[in-house]
Amino acid sequence: MSSDATPDPYADPIAFGQRLKILRTRRGMTREQLGGLIGGKSASWVRAVEVGRLKTPKLDVILRMAEVLRVQDLAELTGDESAHVDLFTGPGHPRLGAVRTAVNAYRLAPSREAPPIAHIRARLARAWTARHAAPNHREVVGALLPGLIRDAQLAVRQSDRAAERRTAQAALSEVYSLSQFFVAYQPDPALLWRVAERGMIAAQESEDPHVIGVAAWLAAQAHRDSGPGHYDAADAVNQEALAFLTPLLPDASDDVLAITGALTFEAGYTAARRGETGTAWRYWDQARAMSQRLPAAYYHPMTSFSHAIMGAHAVTVAVELHAGGESVRQAATSEATFIPSRPRRARHRIEAARGYQMDGQPDAALSTLARAYETAPETVKYNGYAKTIVLAETKSKSPARRRRASELAVKIGLLAA
Known part of the structure; x- marks a missing residue:
């Protein structure tokens, strides 16, 4: 092999910082973006970790990195082959x-x-x-x-x-x-x-306009969940679908109005992932206005778009913007709202738990995740955000919190019974 050939980064054991740089680059993320998303760290701090000037961060920071980078297996980031933990893909x-x-x-x-x-x-x-x-x-x-x-x-x-x-x-x-x-x-x-x-x-x-809207909604989600390098593609699908559906709204059925509202919120969701606060809340406001045009008891069978879902969507926007205090406030506001769908209700509680964790309320986060598990166990089992919170709290200094987290970790398959 020539000396200038590109080596396989996983051929030999490599340092945590090198792994971090590889995964960050694959996600199309700058050091500044990564630092901001894991809790206000600077680009220079990220670089210092990557080049080895700073030691490997503590577990809670590693888990936030794994969440932001959406690694499938925690070992991809840590290099510890003895501790495989599926995060954003289930087993x-x-x-x-x-x-x-x-x-x-x-x-x-x-x-x-x-x-x-x-x-x-x-x-x-x-x-x-x-x-x-x-x-x-x-x-x-x-x-x-x-x-x-x-x-x-x-x-x-x-x-x-x-x-x-x-x-x-x-x-x-x-x-x-x-x-x-x-x-x-x-x-x-x-x-x-x-x-x-x-x-x-x-x-x-x-x-069929409604069927096209649902397929576009799911395609946009697939792009967005693929990482920052795919956000433009998510936006393109969203905007194309909205341009197709919007002229139909004056005479649209409830289902077409609902999928248009769901797509409008999805545009805000992607904006929140980008950190674009004003744009994210503007789309949320537009989606809420559409939800208010629907019958009070209406609930879209695929997307859950409805009056009831907008409070949960507000929590999601705040969490994706990493606004812990605002996400907790929105969670409290939406607490009394009943979401008919079990998995969607459980997902809302996971988002609320993320907000509590960001706001420095780990006990509230664990309690909310326990309620999510009672509602829809499989939703929690296959959710990377829930798993990162539980895994972090299994290392808590509080014995009571550590015990509660470990019990939940056993239920969702992170720890052996």
Whole structure:
């Protein structure tokens, strides 16, 4: 090998700082951005850690770095191969293999007739209800998805008339949307992108504004969760969808208005990830105005967009802006609001727990995470933010807090019983 060849950064044991620089660079993040996101550290402090002038930070700082960099396994950052901890991808749900097989299969010569679209839609409706109502929603949805994927694909292939084919494509796109909720935070990013892209293609073929909006909403999330280098792509998908839907709003159904509101908030979510405070809250205000145009009892079946969700969205904006005090204030304001969806309610409590942790209230953070776990255990198990908080508090100097964190860590699979 020539002396100027680029070495494999993981071929030999390397220092923590070198790992930090590699992961930061892969995320397209500057030292200034990373320092600000992990708690007001300067770019020079980050550089000092990277070049080894400062020693490896304490665990709580490492976990904040892991959160910001969204490392899949904590060992990627620490280099400690004896302590693998899945963070932003879970250990892999037992149903993942069957869902992957159904997505990847190409049946060119079907041996049976596709069920009627009305039948597929009825199953889809039951699946969405189960996703929102079941504590073990991934298990329930994962059991339903393989059959739904196969039948929806078959319905598209066997559609003869143009109108019938568009209807089948709409159902298929919705099946892929449901699949993306299941595949998210699983250890197969390629499958996530395959599902997101197929959902968008089917949505465009359906020519259904609501279906197109849902697929765009999920595609924007996939881009945003891929890191700062993908924020522009998230914005592009969002803005394209909003430009398509906005002219339709004067005569739009509640579902189209709701998905437009959800996309509007998503633009604010990405702005908050960028640290753009004014833009993030401006989009939140616009989304809230749209939610107020919906019936009081309305609740969007995919995105949860509604009157009730805006308080939870406010917590998310404040947390992503790393405004601990504001996120706690917003959490207190939204506490009395009931969110019908179990996983969405649990996620809201995780976001509130992040706010409490930022605000220096670890006991409140743990209590809120415990309530999230009671609501939807699988949501907590597969959420990297929840895991970083719990893992940090297992090292607390307070014996009582350490015990509570360890008990929760056992429940979500971070520690052995």
